Amino acid sequence: MHELYKLASGIFVWIAILGFAAGMIGRLAHLALTARKKDPVVYQYFSLYYALRSMLHWIIPFASTGMRAHPVITIAAFVFHICLIVTPLFAAAHVILVMESWNVAWWHLPDPAADVMTVLVILGCLFFLIRRIAQEHVRYLSTAGDFVLIALVAAPFVTGFWTYHQWYGYETAGILHMLSGELMLLCLPFTRLFHMALWPFTRGYAGSEFGSLRHARDW
Amino acid sequence: MNQNNQKDTANNKNGIYDVGIDKGASRLTPEKIRKVFDALVETEGGARLRAYTNACVHCGLCSDACHHFLSKDNDPRLSPAGKVKQTISRILNKKAKLDVDFVKQACETVFTECNLCRRCVIYCPFGIDVAYLMLFVRRGCHQLGVVPQYIQDTAHSHASTFNQMWVRDDEWIDTLQWQEEEARDEIPDLRIPIDKKGADIFYSLIGPEPKFRAQLIYQMAVIFHMAGADWTLPSAPGWDNSDMCMFTGDMEMTARLKKIHFEAAMDLKAKRIVMGECGHAFRSVYDVGNRTLGWKMPPLPMVHAIEFYAEIFREKRIEILEKFDRPVTLHDPCNIVRGRGLGDEARYVINETCSTFIELEPNREHNFCCGAGGGVINCGPPFKNKRVESNRVKADQLAAARDKGAEVLIAPCHNCHGGLEDVIHHYELGLELKFLGDIIYECMKKE
Numbered sequence: 158m159h160e161l162y163k164l165a166s167g168i169f170v171w172i173a174i175l176g177f178a179a180g181m182i183g184r185l186a187h188l189a190l191t192a193r194k195k196d197p198v199v200y201q202y203f204s205l206y207y208a209l210r211s212m213l214h215w216i217i218p219f220a221s222t223g224m225r226a227h228p229v230i231t232i233a234a235f236v237f238h239i240c241l242i243v244t245p246l247f248a249a250a251h252v253i254l255v256m257e258s259w260n261v262a263w264w265h266l267p268d269p270a271a272d273v274m275t276v277l278v279i280l281g282c283l284f285f286l287i288r289r290i291a292q293e294h295v296r297y298l299s300t301a302g303d304f305v306l307i308a309l310v311a312a313p314f315v316t317g318f319w320t321y322h323q324w325y326g327y328e329t330a331g332i333l334h335m336l337s338g339e340l341m342l343l344c345l346p347f348t349r350l351f352h353m354a355l356w357p358f359t360r361g362y363a364g365s366e367f368g369s370l371r372h373a374r375d376w
Numbered sequence: 377m378n379q380n381n382q383k384d385t386a387n388n389k390n391g392i393y394d395v396g397i398d399k400g401a402s403r404l405t406p407e408k409i410r411k412v413f414d415a416l417v418e419t420e421g422g423a424r425l426r427a428y429t430n431a432c433v434h435c436g437l438c439s440d441a442c443h444h445f446l447s448k449d450n451d452p453r454l455s456p457a458g459k460v461k462q463t464i465s466r467i468l469n470k471k472a473k474l475d476v477d478f479v480k481q482a483c484e485t486v487f488t489e490c491n492l493c494r495r496c497v498i499y500c501p502f503g504i505d506v507a508y509l510m511l512f513v514r515r516g517c518h519q520l521g522v523v524p525q526y527i528q529d530t531a532h533s534h535a536s537t538f539n540q541m542w543v544r545d546d547e548w549i550d551t552l553q554w555q556e557e558e559a560r561d562e563i564p565d566l567r568i569p570i571d572k573k574g575a576d577i578f579y580s581l582i583g584p585e586p587k588f589r590a591q592l593i594y595q596m597a598v599i600f601h602m603a604g605a606d607w608t609l610p611s612a613p614g615w616d617n618s619d620m621c622m623f624t625g626d627m628e629m630t631a632r633l634k635k636i637h638f639e640a641a642m643d644l645k646a647k648r649i650v651m652g653e654c655g656h657a658f659r660s661v662y663d664v665g666n667r668t669l670g671w672k673m674p675p676l677p678m679v680h681a682i683e684f685y686a687e688i689f690r691e692k693r694i695e696i697l698e699k700f701d702r703p704v705t706l707h708d709p710c711n712i713v714r715g716r717g718l719g720d721e722a723r724y725v726i727n728e729t730c731s732t733f734i735e736l737e738p739n740r741e742h743n744f745c746c747g748a749g750g751g752v753i754n755c756g757p758p759f760k761n762k763r764v765e766s767n768r769v770k771a772d773q774l775a776a777a778r779d780k781g782a783e784v785l786i787a788p789c790h791n792c793h794g795g796l797e798d799v800i801h802h803y804e805l806g807l808e809l810k811f812l813g814d815i816i817y818e819c820m821k822k823e
């Protein structure tokens with residue numbers, strides 16, 4: 158147990174962070190090079206102005222027709238994603254851990270806020286899971302990987318919550334938390350979670366093509 | 377999930393027989409199919425293919441953007457991502473077996489269940505271009521020789537005559553002269569100038585006009601004449617600006633077609649191209665043509681008829697005697713509204729020519745496709761019922777405008793006319809269909 162704790166809080170952290178960084182950079186660079194070779198139009202039509210115009214309409218809640226057509230999903234998706242990204246970056250425990258190890262620190266969330274946000278992420282995972290099963294057209298699109306992905310994202314939040322509240326077996330939960338957090342980080346560039354990195358490019362390119370070539374709106 | 381799998385097979389091919397698909401596919405083996413698709417992915421599948429297929433989170437937010445999905449009671453197989461799942465996803469999965477049945481089904485899906493209208497692109501949070509993915513599969517089908525017969529015949533016509541309708545060179549010139557003669561009964565000094573060097577306008581149109589609707593050439597000649605335009609048409613191939621080859625995946629042929637069209641205009645040293653009221657032809661020249669030939673933008677200025685109409689009204693070069701007085705509504709053709717943002721220009725022209733205008737809901741970029749586009753109508757009679765049934769939402773949308781009083785439906789696109797005519801007829805909507813040119817011609821001062 159202690160061995161595992163040492164691994165999870167030591168070398169695995171590095172593997173996760175480096176794997177994450179290398180994966181992100183590597184895959185995006187590969188994509189950029191492939192585009193140079195096989196899709197030169199992407200560079201020709203890419204326009205920063207129109208890319209940003211499109212991205213703004215899709216990152217401000219309800220600024221696109223599609224979001225207005227699906228209000229419940231829009232709210233769920235925004236709450237889910239904001240909490241998902243903000244909580245781990247600003248959870249007090251994480252900030253303190255980083256400060257202790259590397260002597261850098263930043264603002265952290267008050268514990269009750271982090272707690273609520275963690276619950277929101279978990280509820281978000283449940284929402285997406287239920288939607289995936291209950292809605293026929295989403296179920297049809299689903300692969301086993303989609304379910305694994307939701308579990309992968311939920312795991313660090315469930316175990317982090319568990320550890321924080323020091324419930325039964327929280328020491329084990331703490332180790333599971335670190336392991337699942339590291340696993341998720343490592344999976345980000347290599348699974349569908351990579352959508353996070355692709356979004357600015359697919360959205361930006363759609364915005365550019367629609368804006369500069371087709372003189373039309375894409376939201 | 378069992379239920380889904382069942383659906384996968386039960387609905388296969390809808391029992392429709394098409395020689396191009398069935399005969400074409402029967403000559404193939406799974407090894408051959410795999411080889412051709414793998415080679416295609418290797419050579420032409422680049423960053424967009426990867427980014428689109430990897431970014432899709434299977435959220436289904438694109439589903440209700442697609443008229444096929446909506447019209448067929450939310451059939452999950454027909455959502456944009458559903459069509460991706462059945463086709464390109466399997467192709468990219470190296471372990472999946474691609475047998476003859478797969479090719480038949482995939483071919484029917486990409487050719488007749490997607491109009492390449494790009495409505496889903498503006499509903500997907502990632503802006504995933506499903507039309508691009510469907511076209512990618514069509515390209516593979518073309519390379520395998522599995523293409524619906526009717527549209528392939530059109531592509532053959534393009535390949536041998538450079539026009540879509542097997543119009544012979546002498547028939548083309550005869551038609552122009554015949555229309556000139558007819559028009560001269562009405563306006564004695566009217567000309568249809570052929571091969572005039574250095575004209576301001578090179579006018580190009582689509583194959584079906586000389587073949588079936590020559591009076592549209594007459595009408596346009598009157599509009600040009602009254603607007604005092606300096607225009608011409610070429611006697612040699614290059615006059616047809618349409619292109620079915622870009623829809624069958626035959627991009628080599630597309631390049632030849634677009635090249636001869638641009639060259640015809642440049643040989644005549646025309647200052648710009650004005651295209652007739654067709655949406656897909658406009659897409660083929662403006663968006664697809666330049667790309668395929670390796671230019672970022674077309675090599676000379678070019679406008680759709682709507683832009684030309686708007687221009688002559690702004691410059692007061694044409695006079696309306698009395699506005700068209702029956703209430704009209706407008707179908708925004710995907711290829712010039714999502715494809716070129718001409719929604720405002722179309723409304724401006726309607727305002728100048730019609731007294732009552734009723735909007736369709738949704739409209740502009742959000743309008744539903746007519747169901748004919750992307751070569752679907754060109755797949756011919758075998759798929760006609762299916763096509764019309766797959767556009768019930770269009771009928772509902774039109775019926776709502778009719779109930780508000782609309783009597784005439786304006787569609788500034790030939791292809792849309794084909795699709796809308798079938799929808800109007802099948803759902804007994806009782807709307808009359810017109811081009812913008814019809815209305816202008818009817819209401820303008822002609823002497």
Ligand code: HEM
Binds near residue numbers: 317318337
């Ligand atoms: C890289 C290794 C990680 C380590 C070493 C780590 C460590 C910790 C520790 C020690 C706590 C505090 C528990 C307590 O208060 O007793 C915690 C809380 C938390 N962690 Fe992590 N964590 C890691 C990765 C992640 C990741 C990747 C995520 C999410 C994406 C995450 C989400 C959370 C959340 C949401 C909480 C707070 C729970 C609450 O306040 O209710 N952690 N983490």
Ligand code: HEM
Binds near residue numbers: 501
């Ligand atoms: C900042 C960049 C990100 C963007 C723009 C983004 C965008 C999206 C979008 C548009 C969806 C579909 C929304 C929906 O179903 O309503 C989605 C779903 C999802 N995202 Fe993200 N995302 C980002 C980052 C992340 C990250 C970092 C993670 C996980 C660590 C993540 C995990 C998920 C999950 C689990 C889903 C649900 C998929 C489902 O329906 O099952 N996202 N994301």
Ligand code: SF4
Binds near residue numbers: 298435
């Ligand atoms: S909306 Fe976009 S990401 Fe979602 S399923 Fe459709 S194509 Fe995929």
Ligand code: SF4
Binds near residue numbers: 745
């Ligand atoms: S391009 Fe049009 S027809 Fe094709 S899937 Fe998208 S919405 Fe449907």
Ligand code: SF4
Binds near residue numbers: 746792
């Ligand atoms: S035929 Fe008309 S409505 Fe249909 S895809 Fe083409 S432009 Fe769109």
